[in-house]
Amino acid sequence: MGDHHHGPAKGLSRWLYTTNHKDIGTMYLWFSFAMFLLGGAFAMIIRAELFQPGMQLVEPGFFNQMTTLHGLVMVFGAIMPSFVGLANWLIPMMIGAPDMALPRMNNWSFWILPPAFLMLASTLLMEGGAPAFGWTFYAPLSTTYAPPSVTFFIFAIHILGVSSIMGSINIIATVMNMRAPGMTYMKMPLFVWTWLITAFLLVAVMPVLAGAVTMMLMDIHFGTSFFSAAGGGDPVLFQHIFWFFGHPEVYIIILPAFGVISQIIPAFSRKPLFGYASMVYATAAIAFLSFIVWAHHMYTVGMPVAGELFFMYATMLIAVPTGVKVFNWVTTMWRGAMTFETPMLFSIGFLVLFTIGGFTGLMLSIAPADFQYHDTYFVVAHFHYVMVAGAVFSMTAAIYFWLPKWTGRMYNETMGKVHFWVSFIGFNVTFFPQHFVGLAGMPRRIPDYALQFADFNMMSSIGAFIYGASQLLFLYNVIAAIVAGEKVSDEKVWDGAEGLEWTLPSPPPYHTFETPPKIEEQPAH
Amino acid sequence: MLNARALAATALLPLVANAQNQVNMSTGVSEAGAVITDLGVEIYDLHMLIFWICVVIGIGVFGVMLYSIYAHRKSKGVEPSQFHEHTGVEIAWTIVPFFILIGMAVPATSTLLEVYDNDDAEMSILVTGYQWKWKYEYLDADGENVAFFSNLATSQEQIYNTDTKGENYLLEVDEPLVIPVDTKVRFLITANDVIHSWWVPEIAVKRDAIPGFINEAWTRVLAEGVYRGQCTELCGSYHGFMPVEVHVVGQNEFDDWMAAKKGAAAADAALAATELSVDELMARGEDVYNASCLACHGANGEGGLGNAIAGSAIAMGGLDSHLSVIVNGVAGTAMQAFGAQLSDVDVAAVTTYQRNAFGNNTGDVVQASDVVSYKEG
Numbered sequence: 001m002g003d004h005h006h007g008p009a010k011g012l013s014r015w016l017y018t019t020n021h022k023d024i025g026t027m028y029l030w031f032s033f034a035m036f037l038l039g040g041a042f043a044m045i046i047r048a049e050l051f052q053p054g055m056q057l058v059e060p061g062f063f064n065q066m067t068t069l070h071g072l073v074m075v076f077g078a079i080m081p082s083f084v085g086l087a088n089w090l091i092p093m094m095i096g097a098p099d100m101a102l103p104r105m106n107n108w109s110f111w112i113l114p115p116a117f118l119m120l121a122s123t124l125l126m127e128g129g130a131p132a133f134g135w136t137f138y139a140p141l142s143t144t145y146a147p148p149s150v151t152f153f154i155f156a157i158h159i160l161g162v163s164s165i166m167g168s169i170n171i172i173a174t175v176m177n178m179r180a181p182g183m184t185y186m187k188m189p190l191f192v193w194t195w196l197i198t199a200f201l202l203v204a205v206m207p208v209l210a211g212a213v214t215m216m217l218m219d220i221h222f223g224t225s226f227f228s229a230a231g232g233g234d235p236v237l238f239q240h241i242f243w244f245f246g247h248p249e250v251y252i253i254i255l256p257a258f259g260v261i262s263q264i265i266p267a268f269s270r271k272p273l274f275g276y277a278s279m280v281y282a283t284a285a286i287a288f289l290s291f292i293v294w295a296h297h298m299y300t301v302g303m304p305v306a307g308e309l310f311f312m313y314a315t316m317l318i319a320v321p322t323g324v325k326v327f328n329w330v331t332t333m334w335r336g337a338m339t340f341e342t343p344m345l346f347s348i349g350f351l352v353l354f355t356i357g358g359f360t361g362l363m364l365s366i367a368p369a370d371f372q373y374h375d376t377y378f379v380v381a382h383f384h385y386v387m388v389a390g391a392v393f394s395m396t397a398a399i400y401f402w403l404p405k406w407t408g409r410m411y412n413e414t415m416g417k418v419h420f421w422v423s424f425i426g427f428n429v430t431f432f433p434q435h436f437v438g439l440a441g442m443p444r445r446i447p448d449y450a451l452q453f454a455d456f457n458m459m460s461s462i463g464a465f466i467y468g469a470s471q472l473l474f475l476y477n478v479i480a481a482i483v484a485g486e487k488v489s490d491e492k493v494w495d496g497a498e499g500l501e502w503t504l505p506s507p508p509p510y511h512t513f514e515t516p517p518k519i520e521e522q523p524a525h
Numbered sequence: 526m527l528n529a530r531a532l533a534a535t536a537l538l539p540l541v542a543n544a545q546n547q548v549n550m551s552t553g554v555s556e557a558g559a560v561i562t563d564l565g566v567e568i569y570d571l572h573m574l575i576f577w578i579c580v581v582i583g584i585g586v587f588g589v590m591l592y593s594i595y596a597h598r599k600s601k602g603v604e605p606s607q608f609h610e611h612t613g614v615e616i617a618w619t620i621v622p623f624f625i626l627i628g629m630a631v632p633a634t635s636t637l638l639e640v641y642d643n644d645d646a647e648m649s650i651l652v653t654g655y656q657w658k659w660k661y662e663y664l665d666a667d668g669e670n671v672a673f674f675s676n677l678a679t680s681q682e683q684i685y686n687t688d689t690k691g692e693n694y695l696l697e698v699d700e701p702l703v704i705p706v707d708t709k710v711r712f713l714i715t716a717n718d719v720i721h722s723w724w725v726p727e728i729a730v731k732r733d734a735i736p737g738f739i740n741e742a743w744t745r746v747l748a749e750g751v752y753r754g755q756c757t758e759l760c761g762s763y764h765g766f767m768p769v770e771v772h773v774v775g776q777n778e779f780d781d782w783m784a785a786k787k788g789a790a791a792a793d794a795a796l797a798a799t800e801l802s803v804d805e806l807m808a809r810g811e812d813v814y815n816a817s818c819l820a821c822h823g824a825n826g827e828g829g830l831g832n833a834i835a836g837s838a839i840a841m842g843g844l845d846s847h848l849s850v851i852v853n854g855v856a857g858t859a860m861q862a863f864g865a866q867l868s869d870v871d872v873a874a875v876t877t878y879q880r881n882a883f884g885n886n887t888g889d890v891v892q893a894s895d896v897v898s899y900k901e902g
């Protein structure tokens with residue numbers, strides 16, 4: 001234990017062997033940003049092909065590889081690990097713990113990720129190409145009709161699952177056991193709460209995903225017929241299993257984002273979060289409901305009408321706790337004293353655009369109308385409003401918000417604001433017209449389209465290039481801040497920031513809270 | 526020209542919708558003002574109802590937020606209030622949305638029940654999805670089913686930008702589905718390989734086509750016309766290239782069409798019993814090749830998703846192994862068993878074509894009778 005008072009080791013071994021939550025958090029964040037750029041590059045290829053009708057740049061088969069890898073890399077490589085990185089950095093500092101509860105496992109859960117994604121990316125070079133069956137990999141397209149690289153895809157998914165499960169067990173163990181004395185559950189910052197609930201969701205559904213890919217593996221290599229009607233199986237069974245994982249998965253992506261927003265909006269409104277307790281209950285309600293709505297992705301598979309009705313009603317219900325969250329955030333802003341630094345801008349962007357995504361979600365939940373929406377660009381628009389403008393915007397807000405704390409250096413505020421406005425405009429130019437083409441009848445996952453969709457698709461592509469380019473500005477701003485940003489002297493950084501992490505120096509020492517802090521009587525949120 | 530227009534539109538934001546830039550779901554009413562299907566109208570109305578409810582809620586939420594952003598900013602010198610909970614408000618904004626949802630659920634339920642009302646159909650059509658085409662089979666009480674495949678009719682030249690794109694680019698087929706007007710038609714939907722989904726937006730029918738299972742859907746189209754749609758479930762490389770085209774015609778026209786189809790089927794059967802000349806086989810074979818083989822094997826037999834035909838050891842080797850590949854397909858690959866999809870004459874023609882086109886020049890002639898005897902082993 002002697003090295004506790006030392007700084008980090010030098011060189012590469014610091015990163016390879018580290019068990020420090022801050023180092024591991026940093027690695028997760030950089031890794032996820034690299035994946036964000038990789039997934040973004042795939043998206044640029046997709047949008048370049050869709051710039052005009054006709055096939056110009058790539059072949060249809062390769063186009064499908066791009067949509068598949070784009071989805072997989074963004075969901076499993078960019079969004080999920082980025083929030084795990086955030087959890088690593090913040091949870092110990094927010095609850096007054098010296099580190100994560102299981103630091104060696106923490107090292108592993110990060111270090112198995114890069115090989116998994118290397119393997120996934122290497123499928124592009126394999127005979128038959130990369131997986132081309134969509135990020136939802138419906139059987140039998142992903143089994144009997146899949147390219148040979150599907151086996152590597154399955155292995156990669158297994159590793160990601162193991163990583164996520166280890167990461168979430170660690171978070172659960174940390175939050176349950178390592179809170180500073182006096183930090184009761186109902187005093188925990190909302191970010192900790194949302195991550196705790198997310199971690200339970202992960203532990204519950206990642207094994208289900210592992211089950212699904214294992215059944216695929218069996219069908220492909222060992223002669224079983226789970227998903228093949230010819231052998232007595234059922235392709236629809238695959239979809240039930242996938243979405244039993246997949247719907248909770250979308251909340252795994254958005255709940256930590258809710259947590260981030262619940263930290264940032266009060267800080268820049270200079271006013272406590274409105275309805276802390278109801279925020280916790282709403283999060284728990286959403287998590288519970290997320291287990292009983294999965295078949296809303298499957299309204300057109302020919303379920304019995306009673307099933308359709310059940311899933312429709314349950315899905316509509318999710319709008320209630322989601323609405324509660326939005327109302328609470330808006331009320332937090334109400335009669336505050338707001339300023340609009342970059343983290344706040346991204347949070348307000350989140351609030352507006354996520355709400356729009358919630359509205360389209362409500363429309364999609366209406367089963368008879370979904371017969372018209374399903375598998376069109378309307379769905380693509382919906383989930384990019386909740387995942388990009390939701391999860392990615394909140395992640396961006398989080399980086400701007402906590403970067404000065406982590407590094408002790410300030411980013412360039414003007415550049416941050418430019419980044420926000422370019423992202424906001426680029427995002428909307430990209431995805432708003434997709435509502436139109438979807439409603440007008442353009443299916444998703446097609447490399448070429450009928451002429452009446454041409455104008456809006458070109459607009460979408462232009463927006464995508466703008467949004468993509470603006471992320472390079474972000475990268476530059478972050479690196480410039482780390483290397484040569486103005487030093488922050490203040491512990492609080494933001495005058496409205498509340499919580500234990502803001503009582504530490506900026507940057508915090510390598511080891512923090514080796515003796516637990518004293519929790520004051522008033523709630524920490 | 527397109528570029529300039531779209532760029533201008535990007536600048537102006539898509540506030541003006543022209544006919545080309547449809548921004549909303551099909552209304553279920555034709556341009557002439559006739560109702561296409563009652564269900565389509567009902568679904569459109571439901572969609573608009575939910576949409577307007579969302580707009581109203583959105584105006585409320587965003588209005589409060591914008592006002593707050595305007596009025597409650599530090600630069601105006603306001604002191605932040607410190608209120609942070611109110612149980613009454615929380616209960617209100619839980620209960621009120623709940624009742625709004627009930628208001629949505631009622632019409633949604635009744636429309637859904639209608640979607641599922643498959644009873645009393647006047648005719649049934651079996652729709653089968655194949656990679657990458659649709660097969661339509663009219664189920665006939667006398668067992669005289671009429672069946673045919675419906676392939677994309679847009680040329681490769683249009684797709685690869687060497688020819689001007691037509692008005693119905695990617696939405697046109699060689700043989701459309703034809704159904705009579707004002708008749709309740711039941712679709713039995715399934716697939717042969719992977720999952721597809723059969724969708725025609727204007728008549729508001731979408732149902733997944735799942736191998737090994739049969740789904741039901743129905744429509745009663747009230748306005749004659751041509752309605753177009755596409756496959757909406759990712760089904761492999763050419764998912765974007767398997768459109769649906771439905772012609773809704775008067776009952777008399779439909780009867781004539783049906784009679785002609787039955788006549789053609791009989792003629793085909795007769796043809797199978799005769800010897801065809803090399804030229805006839807080659808001409809027919811070229812048509813079959815272009816409709817069924819070209820997507821994977823290339824316009825000049827150069828290969829692509831599938832192996833090259835030009836110079837292929839199989840196409841120039843023993844006839845039995847060549848027929849085996851065409852008739853039975855190759856398991857685990859995209860090469861399907863065309864024996865079940867093409868008539869014996871067509872198999873004979875396309876086999877002849879492959880053995881003599883693209884410089885293969887084997888000089889072999891394959892007749893329908895050869896195919897029949899191959900199939901009988």
Ligand code: HEM
Binds near residue numbers: 386
């Ligand atoms: C009010 C809350 C929401 C409701 C009622 C809702 C409802 C739905 C429905 C019914 C669909 C299926 C549409 C179809 O395929 O026809 C869908 C798709 C989707 N939703 Fe949501 N949603 C909500 C929020 C979210 C959130 C918060 C996320 C993620 C952050 C999300 C991510 C997705 C994704 C990824 C898909 C498409 C998956 C795919 O097919 O690739 N949704 N949503």
Ligand SMILES: [Cu+2]
Binds near residue numbers: 246247293296
């Ligand atoms: Cu869902």
